[in-house]
Amino acid sequence: MDNEYNNEMNNNAIANTGANEIVVNSGDNNKIRIADEVVAVIAGKAVSEIQGVYEMSGGFAGGIGEVLSGKKNLAKGIKVIVTDKDAKIDVNIIVEYGVRIPEIAFEIQTKVKKAVETMTGLKVTEVNVHVQGVNTNVDKRDREISE
Numbered sequence: 001m002d003n004e005y006n007n008e009m010n011n012n013a014i015a016n017t018g019a020n021e022i023v024v025n026s027g028d029n030n031k032i033r034i035a036d037e038v039v040a041v042i043a044g045k046a047v048s049e050i051q052g053v054y055e056m057s058g059g060f061a062g063g064i065g066e067v068l069s070g071k072k073n074l075a076k077g078i079k080v081i082v083t084d085k086d087a088k089i090d091v092n093i094i095v096e097y098g099v100r101i102p103e104i105a106f107e108i109q110t111k112v113k114k115a116v117e118t119m120t121g122l123k124v125t126e127v128n129v130h131v132q133g134v135n136t137n138v139d140k141r142d143r144e145i146s147e
Contacts, residue, residue: 034120036080043089043127044074046115050107052099057092057132087116088126094133105129 047053056077077092091108095101109127116124 034122036082037075039080039082039087039089039116039120039122040075040078042116042119043078043080043091043112044076046111047078047091047093047108048074050104050111052096052104053108054094054096054135057094057130082122085121085123086125087120087122088128089116089124090128090130092130092132094135095131097134097136101131105131 044056047056058073058076079090079092081088089112091112093104093108095104108129112127113124116122
């Protein structure tokens with residue numbers, strides 16, 4: 001009886017977090033729930049490893065959150081929409097000046113899709129890349145390289 005009560009309480013706690021969650025696998029009484037935020041972090045981590053992406057473009061609230069917490073927000077600039085077993089992901093980036101944008105966009109699409117599908121089991125149907133700007137601070141980058 002206690003185990004049933006604890007399981008019910010745990011399920012209610014997960015269901016009532018307020019965050020959008022997806023049930024990846026449901027068996028008899030077993031469910032795996034993944035929050036949209038988790039999918040966004042996975043996608044953000046994949047994007048952060050790509051050469052030529054200057055930063056993620058997330059808006060004012062995301063920047064304030066990073067300053068206050070002292071931690072880099074890997075979900076910054078990522079929007080995730082999950083339906084049943086599918087995911088659509090929007091990535092907002094700022095690129096380095098001089099890079100080939102179509103090549104970077106294709107690499108982002110490939111890496112994000114692979115990372116999310118591998119880690120969550122979801123089918124990624126769309127990865128839309130939105131280039132929000134170009135970092136033209138060439139002097140700063142050149143100084144960093146020469147030092």
